[in-house]
Amino acid sequence: MQVPKSKNRKYASTLLKVEALILIALALIQMIATFTHDQIQEPLAIVGVIAFAVMGAAGLFISARGFTTGRMYGRAPAVLANLIALGVAYYQLSAGLWYTALPLALLALATLFFSLSVLPA
Numbered sequence: 116m117q118v119p120k121s122k123n124r125k126y127a128s129t130l131l132k133v134e135a136l137i138l139i140a141l142a143l144i145q146m147i148a149t150f151t152h153d154q155i156q157e158p159l160a161i162v163g164v165i166a167f168a169v170m171g172a173a174g175l176f177i178s179a180r181g182f183t184t185g186r187m188y189g190r191a192p193a194v195l196a197n198l199i200a201l202g203v204a205y206y207q208l209s210a211g212l213w214y215t216a217l218p219l220a221l222l223a224l225a226t227l228f229f230s231l232s233v234l235p236a
Contacts, residue, residue: 122154124182127229131179131193134226135172136201171196182233193230197223 133167142165149161182194202225207216 121233123229123232124185127193127226128179130226130229131175131182131189134196134222135148135175135179138168138172138175142172182230187235190233193217194227194232197227197230201227207218 118202145161145165145168149155149165155161159234175196178189178192181187182193200219204216204220205225207213207219
């Protein structure tokens with residue numbers, strides 16, 4: 116069965132892949148910072164941050180694959196992840212980090228919009 120490709124499905128998939136790549140980059144930065152800093156206060160917490168970033172990126176890649184193949188199993192995780200990202204952006208904004216909150220909020224809103232605009236067949 117051939118799945119009709121909608122532009123919104125393609126955009127949602129692309130944005131989810133971008134988010135996953137950003138999470139992978141953040142995990143790599145955290146790994147590098149771990150090895151380059153002399154004093155590590157909580158090594159297990161750092162391992163947890165890296166592990167959850169990698170697992171989150173894997174989840175986003177799987178969600179993007181769901182959009183690409185025309186399945187709907189990627190929609191709920193995409194919506195949930197981007198609602199969480201909006202909460203994180205709000206927290207960053209309240210801390211005065213508007214330069215990180217604004218791009219995060221824009222990416223999350225765009226991905227949320229395209230994820231919700233894909234209707235089941």
